[in-house]
Amino acid sequence: MQTQSVKLHTVKKTAPSFVSTRNACKLCAPLGASLVFRGIEGCVPLIHGSQGCATYIRRYVISHFKEPIDIASSNFSEATAIFGGADNLRIALDNLTRQYRPAAIGIASTCLSETIGDDVRSYIEQYKAANKGVEIPALIYASTPSYRGTHMDGYHEAVRATVISLAAGGPRSRRLNIVPGFLSAADLRHIKEILDDFHFSYTMLPDYSETLDGESWSDYQKLSPGGTPVASIRSMGQSVATIQLGGSLASMDTAASYLQETFGVKAVTLGIPIGIGETDRFFGALEEMSGRAMPDKYKKERGRLVDAYIDGHKVVSGKRAVIYGEADFVASMASFLDEIGIVPALCATGASIKKFKEIVSSGLSEGHKDIIIRDDADFEDMLEICRSIGVDIIIGNSKGYYLAKNLSIPLVRAGFPIHDRIGGQRILHVGYAGTQQLFDRIVNALIEHKQSSSAIGYSYI
Amino acid sequence: MSTNSNIAQDDTAVAQEVRELILKKYPAKVARKRAKQIIVNQIEDNDQAPEIMANTRTIPGILTMRGCAYAGCKGVVLGPTRDILQITHGPIGCGFYSWLTRRNQTRPKTADGTNFMPYAMSTDMQEEEIIFGGEKKLKKAIEEAISLFHPKAIGIFSTCPVGLIGDDVHAVAREMEEKYPEVNIFGFSCEGYKGVSQSAGHHIANNKVFSKVVGQIEQHVEGEYRFNILGEYNIGGDAFEIERIIERCGMTLHSTFSGNSEYEEFASAHTVDLNVVMCHRSINYMADMMEKRYGIPWFKISFIGAEATAKSLRKIAAYFGAPELMEKVEKVIAEEIYHVEAVRQEVKARCEGKTAMLFVGGSRAHHYQDLFTEIGMKTVSAGYEFAHRDDYEGRKVIPNIVVDADTRNIEELTVEADPTRYRPRKTAGELQQLEQREHMGFNEYLGMMAEMKSGDLIIDDLNHHEAEVLMEKYKPDIFCAGIKEKYVIQKGGVPLKQLHSYDYSGPYAGFRGAINFYREIDRMVNSNVFRFIKAPWQKNPELSGSYAWNR
Numbered sequence A: 001m002q003t004q005s006v007k008l009h010t011v012k013k014t015a016p017s018f019v020s021t022r023n024a025c026k027l028c029a030p031l032g033a034s035l036v037f038r039g040i041e042g043c044v045p046l047i048h049g050s051q052g053c054a055t056y057i058r059r060y061v062i063s064h065f066k067e068p069i070d071i072a073s074s075n076f077s078e079a080t081a082i083f084g085g086a087d088n089l090r091i092a093l094d095n096l097t098r099q100y101r102p103a104a105i106g107i108a109s110t111c112l113s114e115t116i117g118d119d120v121r122s123y124i125e126q127y128k129a130a131n132k133g134v135e136i137p138a139l140i141y142a143s144t145p146s147y148r149g150t151h152m153d154g155y156h157e158a159v160r161a162t163v164i165s166l167a168a169g170g171p172r173s174r175r176l177n178i179v180p181g182f183l184s185a186a187d188l189r190h191i192k193e194i195l196d197d198f199h200f201s202y203t204m205l206p207d208y209s210e211t212l213d214g215e216s217w218s219d220y221q222k223l224s225p226g227g228t229p230v231a232s233i234r235s236m237g238q239s240v241a242t243i244q245l246g247g248s249l250a251s252m253d254t255a256a257s258y259l260q261e262t263f264g265v266k267a268v269t270l271g272i273p274i275g276i277g278e279t280d281r282f283f284g285a286l287e288e289m290s291g292r293a294m295p296d297k298y299k300k301e302r303g304r305l306v307d308a309y310i311d312g313h314k315v316v317s318g319k320r321a322v323i324y325g326e327a328d329f330v331a332s333m334a335s336f337l338d339e340i341g342i343v344p345a346l347c348a349t350g351a352s353i354k355k356f357k358e359i360v361s362s363g364l365s366e367g368h369k370d371i372i373i374r375d376d377a378d379f380e381d382m383l384e385i386c387r388s389i390g391v392d393i394i395i396g397n398s399k400g401y402y403l404a405k406n407l408s409i410p411l412v413r414a415g416f417p418i419h420d421r422i423g424g425q426r427i428l429h430v431g432y433a434g435t436q437q438l439f440d441r442i443v444n445a446l447i448e449h450k451q452s453s454s455a456i457g458y459s460y461i
Numbered sequence B: 001m002s003t004n005s006n007i008a009q010d011d012t013a014v015a016q017e018v019r020e021l022i023l024k025k026y027p028a029k030v031a032r033k034r035a036k037q038i039i040v041n042q043i044e045d046n047d048q049a050p051e052i053m054a055n056t057r058t059i060p061g062i063l064t065m066r067g068c069a070y071a072g073c074k075g076v077v078l079g080p081t082r083d084i085l086q087i088t089h090g091p092i093g094c095g096f097y098s099w100l101t102r103r104n105q106t107r108p109k110t111a112d113g114t115n116f117m118p119y120a121m122s123t124d125m126q127e128e129e130i131i132f133g134g135e136k137k138l139k140k141a142i143e144e145a146i147s148l149f150h151p152k153a154i155g156i157f158s159t160c161p162v163g164l165i166g167d168d169v170h171a172v173a174r175e176m177e178e179k180y181p182e183v184n185i186f187g188f189s190c191e192g193y194k195g196v197s198q199s200a201g202h203h204i205a206n207n208k209v210f211s212k213v214v215g216q217i218e219q220h221v222e223g224e225y226r227f228n229i230l231g232e233y234n235i236g237g238d239a240f241e242i243e244r245i246i247e248r249c250g251m252t253l254h255s256t257f258s259g260n261s262e263y264e265e266f267a268s269a270h271t272v273d274l275n276v277v278m279c280h281r282s283i284n285y286m287a288d289m290m291e292k293r294y295g296i297p298w299f300k301i302s303f304i305g306a307e308a309t310a311k312s313l314r315k316i317a318a319y320f321g322a323p324e325l326m327e328k329v330e331k332v333i334a335e336e337i338y339h340v341e342a343v344r345q346e347v348k349a350r351c352e353g354k355t356a357m358l359f360v361g362g363s364r365a366h367h368y369q370d371l372f373t374e375i376g377m378k379t380v381s382a383g384y385e386f387a388h389r390d391d392y393e394g395r396k397v398i399p400n401i402v403v404d405a406d407t408r409n410i411e412e413l414t415v416e417a418d419p420t421r422y423r424p425r426k427t428a429g430e431l432q433q434l435e436q437r438e439h440m441g442f443n444e445y446l447g448m449m450a451e452m453k454s455g456d457l458i459i460d461d462l463n464h465h466e467a468e469v470l471m472e473k474y475k476p477d478i479f480c481a482g483i484k485e486k487y488v489i490q491k492g493g494v495p496l497k498q499l500h501s502y503d504y505s506g507p508y509a510g511f512r513g514a515i516n517f518y519r520e521i522d523r524m525v526n527s528n529v530f531r532f533i534k535a536p537w538q539k540n541p542e543l544s545g546s547y548a549w550n551r
């Protein structure tokens, strides 16, 4: 590694800054909340607002996961928008309870219900009071106006709201809580596998690894099976610690910070384990907490990964990448790229996050000059910046195809949403195994690009 | 005949049983309402279908297929046109989700022709705008759009919060137009809570395009037999196939609302001699208004299905009435059908007798039945997502439709004959003669039910519970709907064909489209993959899955 001094800066006036958002790099808050709610066993998400939001969000989530997902709506009409949504919410809760017999209903607000100042919390209290003595589903409410945050904010808010509504204290158990953040279904399965191999008993919230990547059914299922059981969530206040993945969470009000403040459950914030450095830190924390050494299986995975880095380094070294997506995903991805010798030339997120530059740069080795780190960026901003700084490869979700087409460089698909390929939910990003897959795909994309742009037709590279 | 009526009786009995099963699960109030929306078809000699309730609000908490007015306005009607720059005024989600997801295609006339479709612009409202108003930001966005692209026209699409915080998009549009007179700027009050589905958005879009765009330009492309197609949205390249056929026939397609279209075609659309309507639901308003103001007659056609395509071409040719045109059309049909027939027979051999269900849109659930019929497949149940009674029972019921609060909120324009540009294309006598001789069906749509069999089950605004019962009882060979339904149906072992996005294939319109569709359905209903669903150890039926709540 080089050891020049760090010189990070956000781009000055490479692109004029626009008031409008052109080809956005963020989704809206109730989408994130809905994913969390579908990661709870027997929970139906209910979006409180007009039906369009629920329909759009369902369609979007389905196009990525290629799985059924029921998201209900409280179906505002013009009159509801004026007089408030109390009745609509009540009717929706009744109908959902009757149809699904759900363990829980996760309510997320919309821009519309927030704009009119609908007091969902008190509606819920009224509903509970009206149903005294009757068994009703657990009700969780996340306030998710999209004019205040992105799908990631909605996600974290829903996890926090779930824990606040359900978790209780009690005798300290030896369990671990893990809040994995917005990862793929394959990632969640892999993290569970790792925790199992360390013999932890744990609660992962949310866990949509089965609900949003399930088997075919031999019998009809009202709600896809799987998810974090409500009973386990209730006991999260008794656990010894909560691991939350995502560096930006350290300074936020999250589920983990709530559990720490309220029940004394220690909050541990780690980066998303992508790349050897972050994954080492992740395993290190698990070793420390479990008092066990890393199982051999993972040592071997790590060894193979290092070996692959060596085999592939000549292809990647010095290449320049643009990466975009959720802040913590970008931060971990940047540190991984840095590790393998790719310059993360442009790191962008659509969200407005003051600390974004700090979060990303903290994971980078010293010595990179001219890395551009931009929050509140859209794909038009990115395109303009890429044109002026020059990049070789794009890493991120399907929306980056816009960049790939304009710049004629390869796109390695990762993150969410992936709706122009099959298997977005099965992309493994985390751990040594996930890093291995990312590394292979990145190297191969660069080779393929070189191969197909050569006139000679080498098949032996 | 007697076997036919026996079949109808059997079908009716099955349909009635399914209907009862569905309704049984509902509490009384919901059941009362759904009972009016779930109808066993009964067609008597006068083609009169039974009454169905449609275009009413979905019950909160019941999973619907429907979207919102914004989706109908921006996504459906205006989405497929390439050079009207669209700005979503609202928070980011609505604009993001409607970005290129309808898979409309377009083909600018020149290599560097304008195409804004891959571009999604939004004011991305933040809390500050929700509190203090978003007009300032909207104006800035319009100026940015103009300085970036110099578009001929800009459309502003309002999402839910806009109306409530008191932003006046029409005033902003007027003000900006004064400042930039070379750009036609117009706003749509298509907040998602208006109406009961995307249908409200269609109407809002029709009104504005009619009043602010149509009639703006007098000059037009010259050509013989000039007409517009209304209600064709170029999913999967349908418009390209339709254009190909019309060109072969020597007619001039002036503009399509709105597949593969551009601003100037809309703006001069009033200069043609005929409008033909494909999707009646989304665009009948436009057809009516253009007739009233400019004197352009309209009738319903369909380019879905080889036979329907041939029939529609013949109708259009008959309207223009030139013998050489009619001859040309016959020649084209004969040549095209020749290719279609070979594939049709081959596919029919493998699909004959299989069953289909269609729950989609406001016209597709009707049109696509023709394609299934052509390969010997039967439609046993169908319904629309956002249609009105006239799309089920025919336009003759329009005077009897009860106007509820949701519908009353959508403006109904009063249109009068244009003092200088109203020009009847045919005399009353000519129209009458055409009607009698050729059964043109001016200003008419018979609706889906009239063309379905007695005993078919018709369901408006189908929901999950109902789909589940249909699957169980009918065990259809294919289910047609959209992406939201796709995976739940397929998990149950039945292939689902998306008729919104075509599963990213197509075209399915016209003659070549019919061939594509036959082959696609053949692939799907005869696919091997579904037989793996039951694993060898699952032959024992006792081992059934349990539901999420009783584990």
Ligand code: SF4
Pocket (backbone or CB within 6 Å): A028, A029, A030, A049, A052, A053, A056, A109, A110, A111, A112, A145, A146, A147, B091, B092, B093, B094, B095, B159, B160, B161
């Ligand atoms: S209104 Fe808000 S919650 Fe609804 S789709 Fe738009 S951004 Fe998302």
Ligand code: SF4
Pocket (backbone or CB within 6 Å): A050, A051, A052, A053, A054, A056, A110, A111, A112, B068, B069, B070, B071, B094, B158, B159, B160, B161, B190, B191, B192, B193
């Ligand atoms: S219902 Fe309203 S807020 Fe939701 S997507 Fe439609 S316009 Fe946007």
